[in-house]
Amino acid sequence: MSQDIYPKLKEIIKPYLPEDVNPDAISPESHLVTDLNINSTHLVDIVLDVEDAFDITIEDDELDNMETVTASIALIEQKLATR
Amino acid sequence: MTKEEIVSKLPYTDPFLFVDKITKVTQTHITGEYTFDENHDFYKGHFVNFPITPGVILLECMQQIGLVSLGIYLLRDKDFDLKSNSTVAMVENEARFYKPVFPNEKVTVLSDLEYFRFFKLKSKVKMLNDAGETVCNGVFSGILKPGDAKS
Numbered sequence: 194m195s196q197d198i199y200p201k202l203k204e205i206i207k208p209y210l211p212e213d214v215n216p217d218a219i220s221p222e223s224h225l226v227t228d229l230n231i232n233s234t235h236l237v238d239i240v241l242d243v244e245d246a247f248d249i250t251i252e253d254d255e256l257d258n259m260e261t262v263t264a265s266i267a268l269i270e271q272k273l274a275t276r
Numbered sequence: 277m278t279k280e281e282i283v284s285k286l287p288y289t290d291p292f293l294f295v296d297k298i299t300k301v302t303q304t305h306i307t308g309e310y311t312f313d314e315n316h317d318f319y320k321g322h323f324v325n326f327p328i329t330p331g332v333i334l335l336e337c338m339q340q341i342g343l344v345s346l347g348i349y350l351l352r353d354k355d356f357d358l359k360s361n362s363t364v365a366m367v368e369n370e371a372r373f374y375k376p377v378f379p380n381e382k383v384t385v386l387s388d389l390e391y392f393r394f395f396k397l398k399s400k401v402k403m404l405n406d407a408g409e410t411v412c413n414g415v416f417s418g419i420l421k422p423g424d425a426k427s
Binding site: 233234236237240241253256 | 368391393394395396419
């Protein structure tokens with residue numbers, strides 16, 4: 194399942210990257226804030242796009258579980274499984 | 277929370293408070309008014325011999341009513357005080373201007389909430405002049421930061 198989630202998530206993240214960050218820099222290990230320089234308000238946008246794309250709901254206190262690409266995939270998988 | 281209480285909780289004061297009153301508020305919408313007094317200092321410099329309200333001030337007015345006032349209402353049951361334990365920051369604005377606003381003109385700002393999640397409030401905001409013409413419209417967002425501005 195995560196093989197399907199990863200490319201989809203990557204496409205969601207891309208538009209929110211700062212101009213000086215190459216989309217190729219996105220890897221499973223990437224930390225959205227410290228590695229990819231995504232600001233906290235765009236993090237909210239990414240969460241909202243993820244909710245739409247996967248038809249899931251992420252609670253306010255789960256934002257901390259989306260710090261890295263891998264952690265985000267895990268959260269999305271968990272949400273999809275319990276949907 | 278009354279409409280008067282919303283205005284009293286705004287973290288602005290003269291010369292940078294651009295809200296006279298809130299006339300309507302719901303969970304997804306707010307309407308407010310402001311009259312640009314001709315004695316505002318910025319009219320002396322914008323422009324020489326031709327006082328006209330600066331666009332940035334119109335944006336500020338739209339955000340004070342459309343984002344901050346609405347946010348105060350939505351968080352009315354939570355323990356946030358923008359004058360002591362939290363602060364706000366503008367994060368995005370995409371606006372188009374259609375009409376000038378001259379000294380002593382009254383404007384009405386209408387804001388329709390798109391979302392308020394994870395402390396980020398995004399709204400479609402419109403400013404009308406007294407004739408009901410659109411002065412400016414746009415999509416704005418701001419974020420609430422718990423903790424005072426210095427921390």
